[in-house]
Amino acid sequence: xxRAIDAADHLTITDDESYYAASQMLQCINDQRRAVEKHYASxxxxxxAARKHIIELEKAxxxxxxxxxxxxxxxxxxxxxxxxxADAAEAKTLLAASLxxxxxxxxxxxxxxxxxxxxxxxxxxxxxxxxxxxxxxxxGEVPLxxxxxxxxxxxxxxxxxxxxFRVAGCQVNINTTVVTR
Numbered sequence: 001x002x003r004a005i006d007a008a009d010h011l012t013i014t015d016d017e018s019y020y021a022a023s024q025m026l027q028c029i030n031d032q033r034r035a036v037e038k039h040y041a042s043x044x045x046x047x048x049a050a051r052k053h054i055i056e057l058e059k060a061x062x063x064x065x066x067x068x069x070x071x072x073x074x075x076x077x078x079x080x081x082x083x084x085x086a087d088a089a090e091a092k093t094l095l096a097a098s099l100x101x102x103x104x105x106x107x108x109x110x111x112x113x114x115x116x117x118x119x120x121x122x123x124x125x126x127x128x129x130x131x132x133x134x135x136x137x138x139x140g141e142v143p144l145x146x147x148x149x150x151x152x153x154x155x156x157x158x159x160x161x162x163x164x165f166r167v168a169g170c171q172v173n174i175n176t177t178v179v180t181r
Contacts, residue, residue: 030180083111
């Protein structure tokens with residue numbers, strides 16, 4: 001087998017005899033590849049099953065915690081916002097009073113945040129109009145990388161349309177392989 005692997009890199013097909021020899025070597029190499037894949041598949045199968053089971057257990061455990069954490073976070077944000085709004089309203093009232101010459105006591109904030117807790121805002125974008133986004137890219141307002149090509153759809157179109165496939169900005173690359181059984 002090793003000789004076939006070494007010979008494959010240096011083989012030149014010049015006649016029917018060398019063509020037949022190359023076909024035989026290809027068959028041999030592919031048979032060996034299938035045997036190796038089958039060997040490792042039997043080893044990987046229980047490992048993959050165990051991994052899948054562990055991931056399912058983790059998702060279940062985390063899933064039970066996600067909803068209560070979201071509910072608590074929303075309640076905390078609502079409470080903090082209410083307290084901050086009340087502080088802002090009181091500050092506005094005190095400022096108006098002090099501008100009228102009334103002596104006011106310094107304001108004490110209502111909210112003392114908990115230790116090991118802070119607010120983090122995460123921004124995420126949802127594309128609501130792909131056509132407008134594409135036009136923004138065309139105008140140079142947005143980098144081209146913001147619009148990713150869906151090669152799964154393009155490849156399906158190329159298979160279905162064959163030589164008739166024509167899409168601006170795309171080219172069809174054909175990779176031919178010899179399949180053995």
